Amino acid sequence: MLRIIQIYGTMMVAAMGQTLLLALLSLFFACLLGLFFGLLSTVRNRACNIIGAVYVDAIRGWPLIVLAYFVYFGIPMLIQGLGFKSFRMDSLQAGVIALSLNCGAYMAEIIRAGIQSVDKGQMEAARSLGLSYGKSMFKVVLPQAIRTMIPSIINQFIITLKDTSILSVIGFPELTNTTKNVSANVGLPMQAWLLCGLMYMVVIIILSKASKNIERRINRGR
Amino acid sequence: MAGNVKIHVSNLVKRFGDLEVLKDISMDVTEGEVVVLLGPSGSGKSTFLRCLNRLETPSGGQILIDGHDMTDKHTDLNKVRENIGMVFQHFNLFNHLTVMQNLTLAPVETKKATRAEAEATGRKYLEKVGLLDKANAYPSQLSGGQKQRVAIARALCMHPDIMLFDEPTSALDPEMVGEVLSVMQQLARDGMTMVVVTHEIGFAREVASRVVFMDGGYIVEQGTPEEVILHPKEPRTIDFLSKVL
Ligand SMILES: Nc1ncnc2c1ncn2[C@@H]1O[C@H](COP(=O)(O)OP(=O)(O)O)[C@@H](O)[C@H]1O
Ligand SMILES: [Mg+2]
Numbered sequence: 001m002l003r004i005i006q007i008y009g010t011m012m013v014a015a016m017g018q019t020l021l022l023a024l025l026s027l028f029f030a031c032l033l034g035l036f037f038g039l040l041s042t043v044r045n046r047a048c049n050i051i052g053a054v055y056v057d058a059i060r061g062w063p064l065i066v067l068a069y070f071v072y073f074g075i076p077m078l079i080q081g082l083g084f085k086s087f088r089m090d091s092l093q094a095g096v097i098a099l100s101l102n103c104g105a106y107m108a109e110i111i112r113a114g115i116q117s118v119d120k121g122q123m124e125a126a127r128s129l130g131l132s133y134g135k136s137m138f139k140v141v142l143p144q145a146i147r148t149m150i151p152s153i154i155n156q157f158i159i160t161l162k163d164t165s166i167l168s169v170i171g172f173p174e175l176t177n178t179t180k181n182v183s184a185n186v187g188l189p190m191q192a193w194l195l196c197g198l199m200y201m202v203v204i205i206i207l208s209k210a211s212k213n214i215e216r217r218i219n220r221g222r
Numbered sequence: 223m224a225g226n227v228k229i230h231v232s233n234l235v236k237r238f239g240d241l242e243v244l245k246d247i248s249m250d251v252t253e254g255e256v257v258v259l260l261g262p263s264g265s266g267k268s269t270f271l272r273c274l275n276r277l278e279t280p281s282g283g284q285i286l287i288d289g290h291d292m293t294d295k296h297t298d299l300n301k302v303r304e305n306i307g308m309v310f311q312h313f314n315l316f317n318h319l320t321v322m323q324n325l326t327l328a329p330v331e332t333k334k335a336t337r338a339e340a341e342a343t344g345r346k347y348l349e350k351v352g353l354l355d356k357a358n359a360y361p362s363q364l365s366g367g368q369k370q371r372v373a374i375a376r377a378l379c380m381h382p383d384i385m386l387f388d389e390p391t392s393a394l395d396p397e398m399v400g401e402v403l404s405v406m407q408q409l410a411r412d413g414m415t416m417v418v419v420t421h422e423i424g425f426a427r428e429v430a431s432r433v434v435f436m437d438g439g440y441i442v443e444q445g446t447p448e449e450v451i452l453h454p455k456e457p458r459t460i461d462f463l464s465k466v467l
Contacts, residue, residue: 119312119314121310121312121314122314122316122317124277124310124314125308125310125314125315125316125373126316126327126328127277127300127303128275128277128303128306128307128308128377129303129304129307129327129328129332129376129377129380130300130301130303130304130328130332130380131300131327131328131331131332132300135331139327139331140316140327143318144316144317144318147318
């Protein structure tokens with residue numbers, strides 16, 4: 001283990017950096033997707049509700065690994081087939097797309113449930129004062145929904161951080177992929193994978209502690 | 223004093239699926255009038271009020287608010303709603319905002335006022351409802367009666383010319399009913415046009431310019447408080463009053 005740390009320590013820390021980059025980018029886009037599709041599921045419009053539900057069901061029905069292969073190998077072919085011959089997608093782009101789509105579906109469900117947990121009277125009171133639907137949603141309903149959503153969002157962030165490891169299959173040099181290479185080169189699989197697991201664990205514990213702090217602060221400020 | 227018609231409702235129908243809640247309601251409310259709506263639970267009083275500011279979409283008939291056709295899809299509902307205050311049974315204060323923020327949110331967001339103007343107006347109405355000292359409190363720190371008075375002040379901050387009240391005292395402990403009713407009475411005295419759903423018969427007798435009794439989706443009987451409350455003619459009105467008095 002010491003040998004691995006000595007020789008490959010910096011490489012694995014760098015790989016953890018790539019893992020975090022992938023996770024944070026994906027979480028950012030997942031939040032946007034989740035907000036968009038979560039709102040679609042809550043507005044009073046049948047067509048919007050159906051679009052929201054189809055997205056969630058479709059994505060939840062696909063294993064992430066299949067989605068990753070499809071985005072990485074399938075989408076470039078599709079776009080090249082449409083005439084954009086020089087189109088290329090690297091494994092970071094494909095990884096972010098696959099993971100954002102995946103996490104976005106779960107975020108959409110969390111946001112939909114959060115919005116629906118806010119008493120209908122809040123929206124009605126806001127509308128009765130002359131506020132538009134959008135203003136009522138963003139100024140009155142969502143700020144209250146966020147409170148109930150935070151534990152689920154933290155949980156989803158942790159799942160997504162761990163799901164980055166699945167993207168090792170499309171060759172992105174994140175922590176799991178790098179560990180695989182390290183253990184193949186050095187031949188100390190037990191030590192290499194133990195270190196890898198501990199690194200994930202430490203980062204996740206730090207993140208969840210920080211999130212708990214944020215959660216506490218938000219709940220106190222009322 | 224036959225003033226302007228502020229609310230004109232003709233042949234209003236409202237269905238929820240197969241359930242026809244409002245069958246044929248017609249009513250005019252003139253400026254400064256205080257109309258008290260009475261009726262058994264489930265008779266569609268809330269639905270009627272909510273149709274007036276289009277929280278519910280009518281299934282038929284016409285509603286004119288200050289001449290604006292609320293059933294016309296070209297009407298800017300948000301704009302008309304700025305002039306119709308509504309007070310709910312369960313207050314519906316914005317729980318994540320302080321009292322003052324509750325009062326200033328709509329005036330600022332609809333660009334009716336700058337923040338400073340909105341706060342000045344907010345203080346004026348908080349004083350009017352006797353809660354100036356609660357400006358920085360959160361709704362969870364208020365009693366039911368205080369919450370409802372804040373809700374009234376919040377509606378007034380938009381300077382509406384019509385106020386709708388949906389059983390504003392029904393969720394209150396008995397000792398807090400008076401403080402809310404007296405704010406409403408003051409409002410009526412100041413000339414506000416009001417439509418009030420309530421079971422407070424004493425309030426209806428003292429404050430109403432007209433009492434309307436609704437049942438089964440129709441207006442069964444209406445007139446002065448004298449006529450409807452003291453000398454009801456319809457059997458259903460008599461039966462209802464004997465239960466609430
Ligand atoms: N959104 C709704 N969907 C279906 N039925 C409703 C809805 N709102 C009210 N109703 C029904 O309409 C009837 C009248 O309700 P409401 O207007 O609240 O009566 P009231 O305020 O006089 O007690 C009731 O039978 C109620 O169940
Ligand atoms: Mg009601």
